Amino acid sequence: MSSIKSKNSHVDRMSKIASLNEQEKFFLGALHCRKQYKKKSVIDQQGTISKSVYYLNKGILSMEYQHGSKVFVRDFIFRDSPALVYPSFYLEEPSRYSIKAVTDCDVWELTKENFEIGKRKIPNLEIIAFKITNLFHQNIEKRFESMITKSAEDRYLELVENHPKIIQSISLKMIASYLGITDVALSRIRSRLSKRVAKNY
Amino acid sequence: MSSIKSKNSHVDRMSKIASLNEQEKFFLGALHCRKQYKKKSVIDQQGTISKSVYYLNKGILSMEYQHGSKVFVRDFIFRDSPALVYPSFYLEEPSRYSIKAVTDCDVWELTKENFEIGKRKIPNLEIIAFKITNLFHQNIEKRFESMITKSAEDRYLELVENHPKIIQSISLKMIASYLGITDVALSRIRSRLSKRVAKNY
DNA sequence: TATAGTTCTTAACTTAGGTTAAGATAAAAG
């Protein structure tokens, strides 16, 4: 029984947003299917219509957009978080960004068709979707705010504080892209910081 | 009759998003009330719960956030556009930003109570709200994208191209803040651009 | 195992933009 629970942690998480009864939980769990993605694989392609939402069980995902020949990291998604190409998934219009696996990933996938089936059977599912949507909006709002109010160094420190393990699993180049600077600039920031720490000893 | 139509252009605009019948249009129009705001007045205060949405009939609004002692312009809202403090209005949580009148403004206000009444009588109102919400998200997504992919000069040119009249009605300082740079830097960009134009003659 | 491709660091140079300050208009307030 406990193994089923741990297997369906995404359902429990959703139920915390807007409570579901046991039947609904079971039904929602059955609508999801588990998928594995190898590092660097593209899960959702920019410019296409997003057909699924994901719940990240293990690993790290990235949201990226291509602009000419350059690729920019719009955000990282860490474990136990939903990955949604918004608003492409809802409006069925081409998405502004891709979703890629930064590390090997393990996700729960909910297709658009299953989402529609779920909505008919589980009234609270719409509320859950709406709240997740709002979280996404708050996320980019915060990101935009820190972009114009903080220096690259402060943004880096903020990121490392929130996700200390990031340095082990994400390349410097991708972190730099996330911060809106070049890899050279981030390397400089890192050495500047370590020198500053060394001074205090 | 035509005067009524022009008076209710906001209702017609909404009906274009998800069509409403004449009865619904009339009802929706009656739920709005017209308001005038003097230049520099604060319509919605950062940190409070947003109680209304607005439709801007005339003038220019700004979305701003205060960060310590500094104020940052998050966006401008031009005529014939909705102004929504999202997600504060829906979730009834403190808002991340204020809405202010950059010039004298003329708006249609729809209070939260009237919005709830409207939802019960006009099924499509929820769809309209959802689509407007999505437009808001796309807007910040674009803004974020141009922030990390373009230079301040390109962002300035982009803004002026989309809103040529902006220079007459919005102060250099506010435009600079919108672009994420100082007023001195924008003044420099302007003189650089005018010298470049002069060279071509 | 050797070779080629990444990843990261460091240095040198350049440029955009921040900071401060001073002067010129223009607008608001007395």
Next chain:
DNA sequence: CTTTTATCTTAACCTAAGTTAAGAACTATA
């Protein structure tokens, strides 16, 4: 009408970050 305040420009100086390049360390693959 005068004084004060806000707006804008320009200059001087400084720093953060872009660009290019070269070398080290690690990975992947033939």
